[in-house]
Amino acid sequence: MQKVETTSHIVDPFHTDYKKQLSWETLGVDLLNAAENHASKRGFGMKDVNDVNYTWVLARLVVELNLTPIVYQNYHIDTWVDKVYSLFTNRNYAIRGDDGVVFGYARSIWSTINYETRKPVDLIEFHGEKFEEYCAPELPCPIKPYSRIKPLAEADMVKYHKVTYSDIDMNGHVNSMKYLLHLRDIFSLEQYRQQRLRRVELQYQKEAYYGQWLQFFMNSDDKDVYDVEICRTDNKTDEKGEVCVKARLIFE
Amino acid sequence: MQKVETTSHIVDPFHTDYKKQLSWETLGVDLLNAAENHASKRGFGMKDVNDVNYTWVLARLVVELNLTPIVYQNYHIDTWVDKVYSLFTNRNYAIRGDDGVVFGYARSIWSTINYETRKPVDLIEFHGEKFEEYCAPELPCPIKPYSRIKPLAEADMVKYHKVTYSDIDMNGHVNSMKYLLHLRDIFSLEQYRQQRLRRVELQYQKEAYYGQWLQFFMNSDDKDVYDVEICRTDNKTDEKGEVCVKARLIFE
Known part of the structure; x- marks a missing residue:
């Protein structure tokens, strides 16, 4: 079986922002689904692991778009496994348009955890050697890896959010793309009018649950780079x- | 050209709630896209009207599901134009599963408005006679039409929401399905644990814009039927x- 799987989409009018640009949460969910599509066709998808009481969780995601797809444009997501470590696997993505256009790239890190204990398993032991056969480290993903985001101070809190019903996914915790939604809503429409979001980094450390409060701490060294920590409290x-x-958003 | 258009989907793991049931906002957006797909193939889609500085807006939507699709199930949306009046058109939907399963039905009312003046146009005059050729009033949509929702009192306010960047769509106003998201988040996870949302009615009266506040007024005559008014203030x-x-949500 080939190492790369491609899913194709069109930017529909109801998944854009007010500038008719593809919403980042929609793209984020498309990346998750592209991963699922790739994995399930190779026997290690969400359903395969759910059936034995395990689940895939996203540890890190970085997406960088040099060009944001706009309404009615086609976009194609290529995804492949880059590497497998014992407890983590790297999955990369290329986001292409028609006729050789490259919108951008993404990198992600995943682990398989036990649904009850929430502990990660050894991936090769759990999924078998076949998992390694699909690795394609030779494929290029020319965007910088994850940044090191320094801890932020309490003084930098910019908003609260009480976790709601719609934040929770089938893993029973706040969905990874919902954090992205709440992060993007920190910024004003005016900021999006003047600047374009180019890069988002997300580093998932702990799960948040229904009824908890999320605190958003934000700091900016210059006017284009924003570091955010999302904390949970009861x-x-x-x-x-x-x-x-932990997150970093870079505008341009 | 046939009168009905069908779009097919699978419930993916990232568009479900914590019970692994298809999220109503995802279904809502699918209904909007099904409409767009049907209309654009017949020359009166969003792009056709946008090009001449008009846009389609949703005036009413009712969705009733006797069965909610769950993760990995296929669902197929049939849509057709039921009737055309001067300023409004009725569009209906059947939401089917595989092997003859019927999940439910939906009814909607749309108008075409001028992008600047926000005034509706005469649909036959604007889109031409061809619009009427596609009407299929003979097709069944066996769910009750819209209810009459009585005005609610100020005393019944249950939450505020300040309109954010992600609420706004390419029409420059709060997206119709975002209201549904905020409506569903009024209810606790516990309520969804004990009951299933069966029917949602939405009646769109005025547009809300970035920076405005939404107030949610809610009343319930019995424990399964909730009437809500969403109001805008500066x-x-x-x-x-x-x-x-104005909205009505019916649980069972």
Whole structure:
């Protein structure tokens, strides 16, 4: 079986922002589904692991778009496994348009965890040697890897969000792309009017659950790079909780 | 050309709620896209009207599901134009599964408005006689039409929401399915654990814009039927603003 799997989409009018550009959460979900499509065809998809009481969780995601697809444009997502470590696997993506256009690339890191204990398993042991056969480290993914995001101070809190029903996915925790939605909503429409979001980095550290509060701490060294920590607390408080997600958003 | 157009989907793991059931907002967007797919193939889609500075807006939507699709199930959306009036058109939907399963039906009312003046146009005059040729009033849509939702009192406010960047779509106003998201988030995870959402009615009256506040007023005559009014105000206030959306949600 080939190492790369491609899924094709069209930017439909109801998955764009006010500038008619593909929404980043939609692209994010498309990347997750592209991964699932690739994995399930090779016997290690969500359903395969769910059936034995395990699940895939996303540890890190970085997406960089030199060009944002706009309404009615086609976009094609190529995805492949880059490497497998014991507890993690790297999966990369190329996001292409028609006629050789390259919108951008993405990198992700995943682990398989036990549904009850939430502990990660050894991937080769769990999925078997076949998992390694699909690795394609020779394929290029010419975007920088994850940044090191420094801890932020309590003084930098910019918003609260109480976790709602729609934030929760079938893994029982706040969905990875919902964090992205809430992150993007920190910024004003005016900022999006003047600048384009070019790169998003997400580092998932702990899970947040229904009824918890999310605190958003933000800092910016210059006007285009924003570091954010999303922390969870059981009650609404100014005191910094446990970090769930670290993120960096880069505008241009 | 045939009168009915069908689009097919699979419930992917990232468009479900914590019970692995298809999220209603995803289905809602699928219904909008099914409409767009049907209309654009017949020369009166979003792009056709946008090109001459008009746009389609949804005036009413009712969706009733006797069975909610769950993860990995296929669902097929049939859509057709039921009737055309001067300023409005009725579009219906059947939501089917594989092997003759019927998940439910939907009804919608649309108008074409001028992008600048926001005034509706005469549909036959604007789109031409061909529009009427596609009407299929003979096709069944066996769910009740829209209810009459009575005005609610200021005392019934259950939440505020400040309109964010991600709420706004390419029409420059709060997206119709975002209201549904915020409506569904009024209810607790516990309620969804005990009950299933069976029917949603949405009546769009006025547009809300970036930076405005939405107030949610809710009333329930019995424990399964919830009437909600969503009002817009320029500032955060308890005083009831102008009604944007009237809604009814029925659980079972």
